[in-house]
Amino acid sequence: MAVGLAESPSRGLAPMPTLNAAKLLSRDADESQRLLQACKVYGFFYLNLETPPTGFMVKAWRDVLSFMDDYFDLPDATKMLDAHDSDITGYEPCGTSTGAKPGHVDHYESLKVSLEQCLSGVEANLPAAIAKNKELFTSFVQGAHELTLSMLSCLALAMGLPPGVNKIEAAHDTSRASTSTMSMFRYPAQTEEEARNAGGHNQHTDIGTLTFLLCQQPGLQVLSPQLNKWLDVEPRPGHAIINVGDSLRYLSDQQLFSAVHCVLPHEGRQLQHRHSIAFFLRPADDAEYTDSRGAKITAREWHNLKFDHFRASHAEQANNVILTGGMEKAGIHRAHDSSSAGQTVAA
Numbered sequence: 501m502a503v504g505l506a507e508s509p510s511r512g513l514a515p516m517p518t519l520n521a522a523k524l525l526s527r528d529a530d531e532s533q534r535l536l537q538a539c540k541v542y543g544f545f546y547l548n549l550e551t552p553p554t555g556f557m558v559k560a561w562r563d564v565l566s567f568m569d570d571y572f573d574l575p576d577a578t579k580m581l582d583a584h585d586s587d588i589t590g591y592e593p594c595g596t597s598t599g600a601k602p603g604h605v606d607h608y609e610s611l612k613v614s615l616e617q618c619l620s621g622v623e624a625n626l627p628a629a630i631a632k633n634k635e636l637f638t639s640f641v642q643g644a645h646e647l648t649l650s651m652l653s654c655l656a657l658a659m660g661l662p663p664g665v666n667k668i669e670a671a672h673d674t675s676r677a678s679t680s681t682m683s684m685f686r687y688p689a690q691t692e693e694e695a696r697n698a699g700g701h702n703q704h705t706d707i708g709t710l711t712f713l714l715c716q717q718p719g720l721q722v723l724s725p726q727l728n729k730w731l732d733v734e735p736r737p738g739h740a741i742i743n744v745g746d747s748l749r750y751l752s753d754q755q756l757f758s759a760v761h762c763v764l765p766h767e768g769r770q771l772q773h774r775h776s777i778a779f780f781l782r783p784a785d786d787a788e789y790t791d792s793r794g795a796k797i798t799a800r801e802w803h804n805l806k807f808d809h810f811r812a813s814h815a816e817q818a819n820n821v822i823l824t825g826g827m828e829k830a831g832i833h834r835a836h837d838s839s840s841a842g843q844t845v846a847a
């Protein structure tokens with residue numbers, strides 16, 4: 501049975517393993533095995549950033565948050581000067597996609613800067629507000645890029661694939677264009693009136709390879725593959741939340757699990773602004789795989805198709821397997837070695 505939108509309060513916290521960023525950066529073999537199991541069983545895990553060499557990311561997190569406080573407080577008309585109708589760079593106001601409840605639009609605004617803009621080193625390529633903080637953003641994006649790429653090497657190691665040249669790593673060759681991007685989100689505080697038509701972030705699976713997410717406030721929920729019910733993802737200081745996206749599931753021939761998730765305020769409406777920061781690692785635009793419909797598609801085409809679908813009505817979204825990659829349907833929770841997780845899968 502498919503599970504509907506997360507309209508009721510979720511019960512319980514999502515059980516998620518914790519991995520160590522420093523060990524993954526040094527390609528530790530045991531940590532790589534734990535990473536593989538986390539991606540196969542949950543598709544979501546915590547990443548401890550607090551030890552060197554990733555401690556600088558915790559400081560950058562604070563600095564980006566204080567930038568976001570100032571940026572999102574600007575008048576709408578000023579922020580709209582940064583809106584370029586793009587899904588990888590610039591500003592996007594609230595209400596452009598379908599929301600987390602039936603009949604609602606979303607309730608988050610975002611400011612994005614692409615990996616390519618950051619790597620180009622050319623200030624003129626960056627959104628103006630970001631160009632003023634070029635060092636902060638380039639070091640954050642490079643740090644998140646290096647970390648997520650190192651996770652792909654660790655996964656290849658744990659899967660016994662030839663280093664560097666395997667299908668997964670080869671699809672992330674940095675000399676080719678991609679839609680990898682950093683996105684800053686504000687879910688603004690809402691009045692009761694505002695909450696009647698808008699709320700949260702609709703259920704979805706992520707488009708890309710791995711998502712590196714920093715958040716301090718609750719609201720994120722995951723559809724547990726084990727229990728087939730919505731659970732809260734508890735934010736943890738000094739830890740990123742990492743999840744597998746559709747592209748990595750497809751490139752791994754469905755071995756890795758991209759869990760369905762959404763954002764909903766606990767209290768029924770957003771009482772205070774909620775902020776989150778994401779880096780979305782995605783494959784090179786021309787990388788190819790077979791998607792959830794069984795179609796051969798490039799990573800760029802999947803990205804564009806999925807974003808169009810985020811903007812479609814709930815009724816259209818329910819008609820196919822694009823929004824959640826078919827992951828919420830019973831039976832897709834394929835059997836896995838339950839010994840590794842100490843849990844069995846409710847199919």
Ligand SMILES: O=C(O)CCC(=O)C(=O)O
Pocket residue numbers: 685701706713715720761762763776778
């Ligand atoms: O804001 C969050 O915590 C999650 C956002 C998210 O799931 C996404 O942008 O893909």
Ligand SMILES: [Fe+2]
Pocket residue numbers: 704705706711761
């Ligand atoms: Fe997401």
